[in-house]
Amino acid sequence: MEIQLVGVVGAGVMGRGVAQNLSQSGFKVILIDVSEEILKKAGEEIKQNLRFQVMMKKLDESQTPESILDNIVFTTDFKLLEKCDYVIENVTEKWDIKKDVYAQLETFCPESCIYAVNTSVIPITRIGSVTKRPGQVIGIHFMNPVPMKTMVEVIRGYHTTDETIETTKNLLSRMGKEVVLVNDSPGFVSNRVLMLTINEAIFLVQDQVAPAEDVDKIFKGCFGHKMGPLETGDLIGLDTILYSLEALCDSFNDDKYRPSPLLKKMVDAGLHGRKSGQGFYTY
Amino acid sequence: MTDDTIKERIRTFLFKHIKDNELSNDENLFASGLLNSLFAMQLVMFTEKEFQVKVENEDLDLKNFSTINAIDEFVRRKL
Numbered sequence: 001m002e003i004q005l006v007g008v009v010g011a012g013v014m015g016r017g018v019a020q021n022l023s024q025s026g027f028k029v030i031l032i033d034v035s036e037e038i039l040k041k042a043g044e045e046i047k048q049n050l051r052f053q054v055m056m057k058k059l060d061e062s063q064t065p066e067s068i069l070d071n072i073v074f075t076t077d078f079k080l081l082e083k084c085d086y087v088i089e090n091v092t093e094k095w096d097i098k099k100d101v102y103a104q105l106e107t108f109c110p111e112s113c114i115y116a117v118n119t120s121v122i123p124i125t126r127i128g129s130v131t132k133r134p135g136q137v138i139g140i141h142f143m144n145p146v147p148m149k150t151m152v153e154v155i156r157g158y159h160t161t162d163e164t165i166e167t168t169k170n171l172l173s174r175m176g177k178e179v180v181l182v183n184d185s186p187g188f189v190s191n192r193v194l195m196l197t198i199n200e201a202i203f204l205v206q207d208q209v210a211p212a213e214d215v216d217k218i219f220k221g222c223f224g225h226k227m228g229p230l231e232t233g234d235l236i237g238l239d240t241i242l243y244s245l246e247a248l249c250d251s252f253n254d255d256k257y258r259p260s261p262l263l264k265k266m267v268d269a270g271l272h273g274r275k276s277g278q279g280f281y282t283y
Numbered sequence: 284m285t286d287d288t289i290k291e292r293i294r295t296f297l298f299k300h301i302k303d304n305e306l307s308n309d310e311n312l313f314a315s316g317l318l319n320s321l322f323a324m325q326l327v328m329f330t331e332k333e334f335q336v337k338v339e340n341e342d343l344d345l346k347n348f349s350t351i352n353a354i355d356e357f358v359r360r361k362l
Contacts, residue, residue: 052324054343064340 003171004028007084007109009101010091011035011042011074013237013275014118017146018088020046023071024063024147025175030073030080039074046072049147081108086171088140090118093243098122102130114164116140117155120191120240121247124157124184134159138168141188144235153190154181186251187244194232195244199260201229205280206262212280230280234273242267289334289355296329297351308351323348330354336361 004027008019011033019031019042033039050065059065073080081087087109091101098119105115114136117127128134139155152172156165165181172179182189201215210218216228233241242264248257266272266279273279290308297306301317312318318326326348327338336358347357 048324048328051327051338051340051343052321054340055323055327055345055348056320 003085003167005030005084005086006171007032007081007087007113009033009081009087009089009105010118011038012090012092013144014142014146015088015090016042016046017049017144018090018118018142019072020049020068021147021175022088023068024050024060027174028071028073030075030084032075032078032081034076036076039076043069043072043074049145053147078104078108081105081113082110084109084113086114086116086167088116088118093119093121093240093247095122095126095247098127099130102127106131112136114138114167116168118142121187121195121244121251123186123251124155124160128157128159135161136164138164139184139188140168140172141190150176150178152177152179153188154179155184155188156181157184187248191244192248195241195248196257198229198233198236198241199245199257199263202233202260202263205230206260234279234281234283237273237275238263238279239267239272289358290351292333293351293354296333306351308355310351311349312351313345313349320345326354330358334358334362 006022006027007030008015008022009032011019011031015031015033019029022029031039031042033042047065047069050059050068053059054065087105089098089101089105091097102115115127115131115133117124117137117139118141119139120141124137124139128137131137134157137157138160139157141153141155143149143151154165154168154172169179186192187195204210204215205212212230216230219225219228227235242259245257245259249255270276271278274283277283300322303317306317313320313323323345327343330336330348331338342357346353348354
């Protein structure tokens with residue numbers, strides 16, 4: 001089945017990147033969010049990202065920021081998912097919120113539609129269990145910023161069929177992505193290790209072992225990382241990091257995932273990183 | 284707008300992000316590593332807001348924003 005119309009649910013940091021990438025790759029997109037305000041910001045941000053690509057000469061000659069935006073419908077109406085062949089869900093990393101979204105998808109999406117869960121920690125098998133189509137539920141862990149990062153983690157749920165995997169691989173290939181397929185386990189590969197690393201780096205700042213800039217400098221200088229753990233935390237969103245750690249703690253019942261008190265305090269104070277203008281660094 | 288005002292306003296904005304007090308008007312902001320290329324969009328948006336000019340798709344070229352002189356010239360063309 002050649003996918004034409006993709007529903008993207010959730011117009012936050014990841015959702016807008018997924019929508020932009022899909023549209024640039026020739027798909028028609030329905031971008032859904034519960035908030036008109038967020039949809040408006042998503043449109044503006046996508047436009048600026050595309051203009052940036054024009055400046056860096058990374059846009060196809062046949063495309064303009066306007067033509068790419070034209071392929072995206074921004075809406076709060078879930079009913080528009082009725083014609084989608086494929087849905088990528090990117091809402092907040094909280095089970096209760098995601099569960100409600102899948103109830104909506106079950107109401108409106110056609111039977112053949114595949115659900116791709118863009119999550120960094122929620123178990124794919126569990127999402128499958130709240131739908132009538134667990135074989136068509138798959139995880140795609142996109143990296144941030146979506147249009148620029150070519151590698152993605154794809155997660156096979158317990159019931160995910162080979163056909164779902166094949167269709168997903170084809171879609172991702174059309175998006176210019178390279179795939180690593182892993183099995184379903186909390187945090188999969190990337191986040192199980194990354195969240196611990198970021199959390200421990202936050203503990204270092206909390207314990208006053210070194211300031212944030214120096215912690216990041218060590219990783220960049222000694223290990224050749226492009227970004228240090230705290231810069232990465234700010235980029236992902238410190239609130240997302242916190243939710244991810246709580247989900248990992250909950251899944252493994254292992255307190256090695258307990259979030260640093262400094263992280264909790266910063267999230268409570270609204271210091272969420274890049275998206276809020278302030279985290280370990282100021283933006 | 285006088286010759287210096289535009290450049291001064293550009294400098295004021297840049298110094299929020301660069302710590303080089305001796306930045307010359309013809310120094311390439313990106314090639315020198317002073318600014319990350321990701322900052323280019325912020326520079327475009329600043330130019331539009333500060334000088335009330337529209338940066339069209341054809342204008343979206345790093346050349347127009349790579350030095351203080353280039354930005355100044357671009358703004359004058361648009362005003």
